[in-house]
Amino acid sequence: xxxxxxxxxxxxxxxxxxxxxxxxxxxxxxxxxxxxxxxxxxxxxxxxxxxxxxxxxxxxxxxxxxxxxxxxxxxxxxxxxxxxxxxxxxxxxxxxxxxxxxxxxxxxxxxxxxxxxxxxxxxxxxxxxxxxxxxxxxxxxxx
Amino acid sequence: xxxxxxxxxxxxxxxxxxxxxxxxxxxxxxxxxxxxxxxxxxxxxxxxxxxxxxxxxxxxxxxxxxxxxxxxxxxxxxxxxxxxxxxxxxxxxxxxxxxxxxxxxxxxxxxxxxxxxxxxxxxxxxxxxxxxxxxxxxxxxxx
DNA sequence: ATCGGGGTTATAGTCGCTATAGAGTCAAGC
DNA sequence: GCTTGACTCTATAGCGACTATAACCCCGAT
Numbered sequence: 001x002x003x004x005x006x007x008x009x010x011x012x013x014x015x016x017x018x019x020x021x022x023x024x025x026x027x028x029x030x031x032x033x034x035x036x037x038x039x040x041x042x043x044x045x046x047x048x049x050x051x052x053x054x055x056x057x058x059x060x061x062x063x064x065x066x067x068x069x070x071x072x073x074x075x076x077x078x079x080x081x082x083x084x085x086x087x088x089x090x091x092x093x094x095x096x097x098x099x100x101x102x103x104x105x106x107x108x109x110x111x112x113x114x115x116x117x118x119x120x121x122x123x124x125x126x127x128x129x130x131x132x133x134x135x136x137x138x139x140x141x142x143x
Numbered sequence: 144x145x146x147x148x149x150x151x152x153x154x155x156x157x158x159x160x161x162x163x164x165x166x167x168x169x170x171x172x173x174x175x176x177x178x179x180x181x182x183x184x185x186x187x188x189x190x191x192x193x194x195x196x197x198x199x200x201x202x203x204x205x206x207x208x209x210x211x212x213x214x215x216x217x218x219x220x221x222x223x224x225x226x227x228x229x230x231x232x233x234x235x236x237x238x239x240x241x242x243x244x245x246x247x248x249x250x251x252x253x254x255x256x257x258x259x260x261x262x263x264x265x266x267x268x269x270x271x272x273x274x275x276x277x278x279x280x281x282x283x284x285x286x
Numbered sequence: 287a288t289c290g291g292g293g294t295t296a297t298a299g300t301c302g303c304t305a306t307a308g309a310g311t312c313a314a315g316c
Numbered sequence: 317g318c319t320t321g322a323c324t325c326t327a328t329a330g331c332g333a334c335t336a337t338a339a340c341c342c343c344g345a346t
Contacts, residue, residue, distance in 0.1 A: 129227030
């Protein structure tokens with residue numbers, strides 16, 4: 001029982017870490033250069049080596065990215081997450097702001113969808129000369 | 144009556160065209176380099192000059208951008224819009240595809256919004272050490 | 287003559303990667 | 317020991333649709 005089932009032992013190479021976290025090796029290196037991950041320790045020949053600490057940090061980053069957060073926000077969250085005693089309103093603020101951002105974007109896209117709907121239904125023509133879509137896009141001024 | 148009310152006479156300088164269309168001068172030059180606009184005619188001293196033809200073309204581009212279309216699609220639409228006799232199903236296809244694209248994006252963002260909602264409501268703590276948001280983002284694995 | 291507000295070019299930066307080139311490393315099989 | 321193939325390293329360029337900057341030129345009004 002409890003055989004480790006394809007999870008490699010620490011330390012991890014970059015490729016193993018990539019497989020463990022679902023973040024590509026190139027992206028991991030990119031995160032290092034972008035100061036989201038600390039400079040990795042290296043083998044004598046220069047290969048990066050990682051421990052479960054970096055693995056967890058990377059998973060944290062990946063979850064934040066999945067929420068649509070930018071790297072700046074993620075850097076802030078990582079920094080904050082180390083200050084266990086600090087008040088967490090800055091954390092709340094980042095998430096709240098992102099929520100508002102997403103909601104705004106949804107509203108914009110819904111308006112867009114309607115407009116595209118209207119446009120798509122408008123065209124019952126055969127040729128471009130009669131096409132209501134092109135006509136609509138070419139309309140003299142309207143605003 | 145019928146005084147021209149701040150609409151300058153043709154030909155337009157790039158700045159006048161920018162004001163007429165709501166597209167910044169730098170962007171107009173960018174569109175020229177990107178082959179969305181033909182190379183403008185020039186004054187003796189090298190200033191670009193535009194007519195109502197380019198003004199309308201630029202408005203067309205702006206409307207397409209407002210619909211979220213990429214410059215490649217817009218190039219295609221511009222090319223198509225000159226072929227008055229051609230069938231317009233390619234036009235339809237571009238709009239349709241964009242609609243699907245937008246709908247997919249909305250779905251993604253709505254899922255995101257829910258997740259952010261949950262996260263935001265989860266945090267009733269005072270300090271980061273107790274913060275459910277950070278905790279949730281740091282969770283061991285979950286997938 | 288000078289000033290402000292235009293215009294011109296070329297180049298680099300934005301964001302979050304992704305792709306490419308060219309080289310070095312490592313374990314396994316022969 | 318040698319080769320093979322998978323892996324890793326660095327550095328650089330590209331994506332899309334602009335935006336910003338620098339350094340210069342032009343034009344009309346004072």
